Amino acid sequence: MKDNNDMPGHLARRFQQIAVAVFLAEVEGAGFDLTPVQYAALATIKANPGLDQVTLAGLIAYDRTTITGVIDRLVQKGLAERRASSRDRRARELEITDEGRRTLRKITPAVESAQRIMLRGLSAKEGEELMRLLRKAIAAGNDLSRAPLRDVQA
């Protein structure tokens, strides 16, 4: 039988598992309570003020049904706001709050530290190579998941 360690799918699960654990530990150590998904969403809202949920989902490759709950929690924590759009009454415009901005700023060192820790077994060059290969594999498989990455059309 093929060993688990020869299965890219298994390795993907393990690496992701570790990445999440490291992220949560670093962020909690900094005194915050924010998940990787919530962080990515919040940072993307800050970079694209007023975007709607589908666009946000496309920018970070979330399923649109997952976004609903994530935004719920960001709003509940006072980090983001969800407003009805005036241009399209189906859509909600997302904004980051001052509190959200403060949180993002203070949390950034912990997030960057987490990225280093999850690569701590690799040299700088190996880390770069790992990211390059992941990017390449992801690009080729982008449309195979229900939540592909979608660039915004200007």
Next chain:
Amino acid sequence: MKDNNDMPGHLARRFQQIAVAVFLAEVEGAGFDLTPVQYAALATIKANPGLDQVTLAGLIAYDRTTITGVIDRLVQKGLAERRASSRDRRARELEITDEGRRTLRKITPAVESAQRIMLRGLSAKEGEELMRLLRKAIAAGNDLSRAPLRDVQA
């Protein structure tokens, strides 16, 4: 701001997301209904008959609380059995059923196909290198998650 594509954590999530989608699509295409986690558990039970749940968890790096539900579903599908251990009345001994063996055998081509598809953007050499780097990063971070990989002591 750092781009998502420079964050190993984000890339890990994306690659895992695609890996799961590909696995499910291939397995469903072969006429089966088994998740990646259920497959790994079943294959490990087959390779280690009579093992208990904690040992199984250690072999594939699951959290022990996650195993309970996974086994529930394998048993419910008639692919595995959970019996009380005679040596330790706290423990359950896990066995694969004939139906489970049949399923594993028939599903293997789909699983292997899935592993190829999720690397389809990479050359053979690049795929090997990606797996090598993932293994190395995982080994260094093994103890950072609640569910580390644990080898069996003979």
Next chain:
DNA sequence: CGATATTGATCAGTATGCTGACTATCAGTA
């Protein structure tokens, strides 16, 4: 214009994964 298709958001249901708590049992030791 009006029928049809598409889109944004949500919801119900299911399956990982985790934290923390709890029970039952086992192991080691004073």
Next chain:
DNA sequence: TACTGATAGTCAGCATACTGATCAATATCG
């Protein structure tokens, strides 16, 4: 042997992720 600590399994609760459905609103096209 009685006490203490560790261990196997489960459970409640929460947060991703997905499938598939539904509703409201918008776009498109005959």
